[in-house]
Amino acid sequence: MYVDFDKIPQNARIWVYQTNRQLTDNEASTIENYLKPVVNQWAAHGASLLASAKVLHNRFVIIALDQSFNEASGCSIDASTRWFKELGDALNIxxxxxxxxxxxxxxIKTFSVFQSKKAVESGLISPDTLIxxxxxxxxxxxxxxxxQIKAFEAPTLKRFFAKDLV
Structure with missing residues (x-):
């Protein structure tokens, strides 16, 4: 069952889907309009799931599930992954x-996680850059x-900063 995002409890389980590019407002609206009915029908072994979806910063899609109502199963998580495969194919995202x-x-910009050291060494990412x-x-x-944390706090980046700089 779909519920408004602001009605989901703070202890709800989430999945974050990051897009490979900035979304237009129209694309963000299309995504939310697509997700509302599929989330409304989302179930785990026939049991309805209480969940919501929201596009944030026109770059991230958050699925939130109130596990106190019912928990997701492997099959229901696979179903949610298929939503994004279908959306991606339809919208080229x-x-x-x-x-x-x-x-x-x-x-919001991105760099390859395989280029983390280079991003730090080149000055693209400073210890205080919000990631x-x-x-x-x-x-x-x-x-x-x-x-949203400072780069020097990120588990994937902190090792690239000199100890005396952070």
Whole structure:
């Protein structure tokens, strides 16, 4: 069953899908309009799931599931993955982008996770650059305090900064 995103509890399980490019407002609206009915029908072994979906920063799609109602199963998680495969094919968007997103002023940019050391050495990423830490998120409340962090705090980046600089 679909519920408004702001009605989902902070301890709800989340999945973050990062797009490979900035979405237009129209694409973000299309994605939310597509997800509302499929989330409304989402089930685990025939049991309805209480969940929501939201596009954030026109770059990330968050699926939130209230596990106190019912928990997701492997099959239901696979079904949600298929939603994004279908959406991606229809809109020419990769929702499974694994690059590192960061803020450059007010713009969200990315670099390959395989180029992390080079991004730091070249000065593209400083210790204080805000990055989107999608890796360590598990509940909705994590968006408020673990999602946007300074690069020197990121498990994937901190080793590239000199100890005396951070």
């Amino acid at each position: 990769d929702f499974f982008d694994r690059s590192q997103a960061y803020l450059d002023g007010i713009e 989107f830490n999608n890796v360590n998120l598990s509940i909705l409340g994590d968006l408020a305090n673990k999602w």
